[in-house]
């Protein structure tokens with residue numbers, strides 16, 4: 001098959017949510033779905049719109065899927081879909097944000113009882129900034145949650161995005177009857193096998209006792225309202241990330257997943273190109289292989305210094321054993337160990353195409369943001385820096401180890417593991433991070449790779465703001481509640497104690513123009 005049709009088959013997305021919304025469960029079910037169709041070698045499930053629960057259990061048992069890797073690929077309906085996990089909780093780090101730079105769309109999982117939660121909002125903002133399509137899966141309809149209209153309202157007002165429900169729930173919790181598929185006006189019942197068809201007036205074509213149910217009639221009226229008064233379906237808006245298709249379901253019960261996948265593959269974009277430092281756009285169908293590294297997973301086992309560098313293929317085709325040039329150094333080397341995670345197992349990759357993510361074994365050669373190419377020289381634009389929220393003072397435990405200490409910091413900062421700042425007058429090194437994990441990784445790697453014990457002292461959560469007009473900054477503006485520091489490029493940055501301190505500063509010094517990074 002030619003490169004172009006291989007690339008058109010690819011869809012690469014990140015799954016974003018707040019912890020516990022059901023991201024892992026949904027991922028597992030998506031993988032099972034892909035696997036089930038492939039393994040069964042039939043599209044029977046697709047036609048009837050439903051797999052029997054027993055089929056699922058069988059597949060689940062046979063395959064014993066567990067979602068442990070951060071990138072996985074599965075097949076669905078002739079497409080090759082790459083899912084990228086965005087670690088949360090204690091694993092939240094800049095890598096989580098950077099993962100969003102390597103995808104062409106995002107799937108946002110929301111717990112129906114909780115609505116939009118803080119981490120969803122943070123990740124959403126980065127997706128929105130990139131203007132990529134966002135698909136919303138409202139999960140846990142098998143439990144009582146917020147009303148569907150309330151959830152849509154919350155998404156629209158909190159995230160400033162229009163919504164277009166692709167499915168509509170009938171009841172929820174104990175009275176959850178099923179979902180209406182807006183595209184073909186069928187009802188997929190939660191507890192029964194056979195689909196129900198609605199006619200143009202939204203009446204059931206065949207009689208069913210549910211019609212007597214008052215809550216059924218209510219849901220149908222809501223659905224009618226959505227059809228008449230809801231946002232217009234607009235493909236353009238979806239592709240810009242201004243309108244999100246919304247799905248209701250229950251990941252745990254594998255319900256609503258197929259409706260989601262069917263629509264996802266129809267509307268999610270195929271791999272897009274990427275801009276180089278020279279301002280040129282490299283198209284995915286460009287024959288020469290190129291890609292960039294967006295994440296490096298350090299091995300926490302001190303006996304192994306191996307790391308895994310995740311590369312998003314931007315153009316062309318990867319073949320095992322091919323030469324890759326590292327744009328930063330110009331050094332050429334054979335890429336003989338690359339890995340990719342298929343739904344069931346880790347596999348050595350022989351071939352991969354633009355849109356795919358491959359893991360490269362690395363002994364310390366790669367940095368985050370690095371470009372690797374074969375053929376025509378490429379150097380992609382840098383990945384953005386993100387505004388850190390957590391800060392720590394750091395110093396070497398043993399003053400005799402200063403040299404190692406600074407070398408370690410320099411390399412880890414360059415690599416993108418952590419951000420470096422220093423205080424105004426004392427040059428005290430300060431580390432910045434978006435997640436606590438980054439400090440732990442830093443401490444661990446300083447000890448193991450640079451043989452340096454560090455002492456860290458938290459300065460806590462701060463709001464970091466850069467300044468457009470640095471010339472107007474005066475020493476007197478520096479205070480404990482608006483602490484002035486330098487970043488690693490010697491830009492001046494205010495670390496505000498809290499929102500209140502920042503507002504107060506803004507009122508006192510209206511001439512200072514503050515801005516945040518992403």
Ligand code: GDP
Nearest residue numbers: 019020021022023024025139140250251252253
């Ligand atoms: P993650 O932290 O977002 O990856 O969430 P998990 O997938 O680990 O799910 C968190 C909890 O919610 C687990 O106990 C799941 O079994 C449960 N859960 C996930 N999906 C559903 C659902 O559709 N319904 C119900 N009732 N529970 C769910």
